[in-house]
Amino acid sequence: MASELSQLDKLESQSIFIIREAYSQFRDVSLLWSIGKDSTCLLWLVRKAFFGKIPFPVLHIDTTFKFKDIYDFRAEYAKKWDLELLVAKNEEALAGGMGPDKSKFNCCNELKTVALKKAIAEYKFKALYLGIRRDEHGIRAKERVFSPRDEDFEWDYKNQPPELWDQYKTKAAEEEHLRIHPILGWREIDIWEYIKRENIPVCDLYFAKNGKRFRSIGCETCCGPVESEASTIDEVIEELKTTKISERSGRAQDKEDDYMMQKLRSLGYM
Numbered sequence: 001m002a003s004e005l006s007q008l009d010k011l012e013s014q015s016i017f018i019i020r021e022a023y024s025q026f027r028d029v030s031l032l033w034s035i036g037k038d039s040t041c042l043l044w045l046v047r048k049a050f051f052g053k054i055p056f057p058v059l060h061i062d063t064t065f066k067f068k069d070i071y072d073f074r075a076e077y078a079k080k081w082d083l084e085l086l087v088a089k090n091e092e093a094l095a096g097g098m099g100p101d102k103s104k105f106n107c108c109n110e111l112k113t114v115a116l117k118k119a120i121a122e123y124k125f126k127a128l129y130l131g132i133r134r135d136e137h138g139i140r141a142k143e144r145v146f147s148p149r150d151e152d153f154e155w156d157y158k159n160q161p162p163e164l165w166d167q168y169k170t171k172a173a174e175e176e177h178l179r180i181h182p183i184l185g186w187r188e189i190d191i192w193e194y195i196k197r198e199n200i201p202v203c204d205l206y207f208a209k210n211g212k213r214f215r216s217i218g219c220e221t222c223c224g225p226v227e228s229e230a231s232t233i234d235e236v237i238e239e240l241k242t243t244k245i246s247e248r249s250g251r252a253q254d255k256e257d258d259y260m261m262q263k264l265r266s267l268g269y270m
Contacts, residue, residue, distance in 0.1 A: 008194055012045065015182040018145055019049040022127060022180045023056075029180075030059045030086070031129040032116075035070045036217050037202050040077075041191050042131035042183055044200050047081065057084045059119060059128070063111040064094060065219040073203045088119035100221040107222075120177065127178040135187050136216075136247055147179040188215075188247055189240045196233045207231045215247045224249075 005013070023029065031046060031054065033039045046054050060074060078085040090098070093110040100107050120128070132143065183191075195202060205214045212225035213236075226249060230239040 008190065008197060011183075011186055011190055012048075012194070014185070015042075015045050016049045018180065018182040019046055019129070022129065022146070022178075022182075023049075026127040026178070027056075028124055028126040029129065030057045030123065030125050032131070033058045033060050033074075033083075033085075034131070034218065035060070035066075035074050035203060036131070037191055037195065037206060038133060038136075038183060038186075039131035040202055041186075041194060041200060042129060043081075043083075044198060045182060046129065054081075054083060057086050057123070059086045059088060059123075059125075061112055061115050061119070062087050062089050063107075063115075063219050064089065065100065065111075065221050067203075067205060067217060067220045067223075069203050069205050070217065073201075077201065086119070086123065088115050088122075090115035090118065100219070104222060125177070127180055129180045129182065131183055132181055133186050133188070133191075134184055143179075143181055143184060145181050145184050147181065149177040149179060189237060192233060192237050192240065196237065206236065208235075215245070215249070 031039075031043060033043055043054070043058065058078070074085070077083075090111050093114065098107060098110045102110075119125075134143065186194075194200070203217060205217050207213055208228045208231045211227060211229060213228040213230060214223060214225050217223055226245050228239060230236045
């Protein structure tokens with residue numbers, strides 16, 4: 001029967017296994033929801049894993065610089081899906097005037113990484129589910145499905161546990177915090193084909209208007225669109241089969257420094 005499963009069936013089954021395996025180990029856990037396609041897809045998988053209801057909080061790190069469309073989508077689907085939504089901000093940094101003009105690294109670190117660390121400490125989460133994929137960015141290729149962080153939530157990317165034949169290090173040491181990545185092995189096109197198959201709602205920013213659309217969304221100040229005429233899911237899928245443009249080509253923080261993402265992630269960034 002396994003050979004008859006489609007690629008999407010196999011990916012879905014593996015992700016749901018990881019989601020349930022993690023929940024069997026941890027109860028003090030949350031799902032990080034950026035409102036982007038990947039984390040929304042992960043949220044959908046978690047709902048399927050637990051028969052329509054997510055049994056833990058969903059956490060959104062709010063820099064206050066997100067697109068209005070993201071806030072509108074968050075409000076609509078947090079209500080429709082009956083989510084226990086937590087919104088975290090680094091209020092001290094915002095009050096001090098932190099923003100993109102202070103450099104992309106400082107802004108991301110303070111308004112995302114530090115905000116996330118504060119939320120983990122406040123709610124005492126032992127683990128977080130994240131919707132990251134290896135093919136999205138080079139530094140994420142170094143990740144593991146169950147990725148330990150130290151007591152300061154920092155990531156030692158040179159010292160990761162081996163994961164052979166889907167054998168995961170699911171237990172954390174007392175001082176460790178785990179990041180769980182159930183869709184790590186998915187590709188961008190897999191995400192879109194799954195969105196199509198499952199009829200998953202996604203933010204309208206992903207669909208072309210006036211010859212441009214967003215491949216990756218986040219803060220309005222740091223995201224740029226790509227040239228595109230893909231205004232439907234089918235057209236997005238067809239575009240991805242031939243495009244030479246990288247998924248995060250519109251992300252300003254990716255352009256500022258070749259090693260910026262590695263530095264941010266080592267400090268605890270998503």
